[in-house]
Amino acid sequence: MSLVEITPGEYDVALDLVYATPANFTGRPIYALGACHLHRDAAELLRKAVELARPLGYRLKILDAFRPAEAQWIMWNHTPDPEFLADPRRGSPHSRGVAVDVTLMDGDGRDLDMGTPFDAFTPLSHHGRTDIPVEAQRNRILLIGLMTAAGWDFYRNEWWHYQMFQSRTYPAMSDSVLPTRMMTASGAP
Numbered sequence: 001m002s003l004v005e006i007t008p009g010e011y012d013v014a015l016d017l018v019y020a021t022p023a024n025f026t027g028r029p030i031y032a033l034g035a036c037h038l039h040r041d042a043a044e045l046l047r048k049a050v051e052l053a054r055p056l057g058y059r060l061k062i063l064d065a066f067r068p069a070e071a072q073w074i075m076w077n078h079t080p081d082p083e084f085l086a087d088p089r090r091g092s093p094h095s096r097g098v099a100v101d102v103t104l105m106d107g108d109g110r111d112l113d114m115g116t117p118f119d120a121f122t123p124l125s126h127h128g129r130t131d132i133p134v135e136a137q138r139n140r141i142l143l144i145g146l147m148t149a150a151g152w153d154f155y156r157n158e159w160w161h162y163q164m165f166q167s168r169t170y171p172a173m174s175d176s177v178l179p180t181r182m183m184t185a186s187g188a189p
Contacts, residue, residue, distance in 0.1 A: 003066055003097050003177060004043050006036040011043075012050050014061040014105060018118065019071065020182075025119050026078045030071050031182045037066040039097035042164055046100060048150035057107045058142070063118050063160060064101040067094035068175035070183050083157055084121045091172035098170050099163035100152075104143050112139040118160050126157050 008015055018024045020034030038046060042065075050060055072088040072095050079085060086092035093099035104112045115132030116125045124132060127144065140159045148154065152162040164170075175183040 002039050003037040003173070004040055006038055006043060006046065006062065006065060011046060012054070012059070013046070014059060014109070016061055016063055018063050019067070025121065026075065030074050032184050033180060033182045035178070035180065035182050036062055037097060037178065038100065039066075039164075039170060042098045042100065045151045045164065049102075049146050049152065052146045052149055053104065056142075056146075058112075058146075059105045059107075059109075061103050061105050061111065062100055063103065064094065065099070066097040066173070067092060067099075068178075068183055069095045069172050070175050071095075079121070081121060084119075084125075091168070093163035093167040093170075095172040096167055096170035097173060098167045099161065101158075101160045102143070102147070102162065103160060104139060104146075112142075114139055114143070114159055116159070125159055127154060127159055128156075 006013065015036050017034035017036060020029055020031040022028050053060055069088060072092050075085055076088050101118065103114060103118065106112060113133065113136045115129065115136030116122060127140065130137065144154055147162045153165045155161040155163065175181045
């Protein structure tokens, strides 16, 4: 299998997989099981980002990684907004295992202010915004710098979303590729 599990112990990251909880834009859990997986190639880029953040006193918190194609459909059916969600007919880099949604934490485990919450479907979530607090602008620049230095590409509309270059060369995958499924058999939690 080309996906590997990302655990806090193995990768020195924090996990807060919001789609396994009701604290996401749909108001209900999308995943029945909160598990974090990435393609092996993406997992290596994640290691590089962690290594770059560590000496600066920061830690990555993963909010989402591999997203089964079934989950992408649930999200799209709830909010079909191509500015913030990939149309599942084209496939999402998340469903290919080569995208990660992240934020930064300080040395005390507190999330840095990024100007908007994760999954805030608003133009304020776009990179390069100058109408958010200066501290949040600095934090976004720090995050994009760490991630791009590690080899990730960014999505201009979401400060939290990073994906591998050439992401479309990887196949979209369903929940069935995982040893323990994140979705129920019906494709919903």
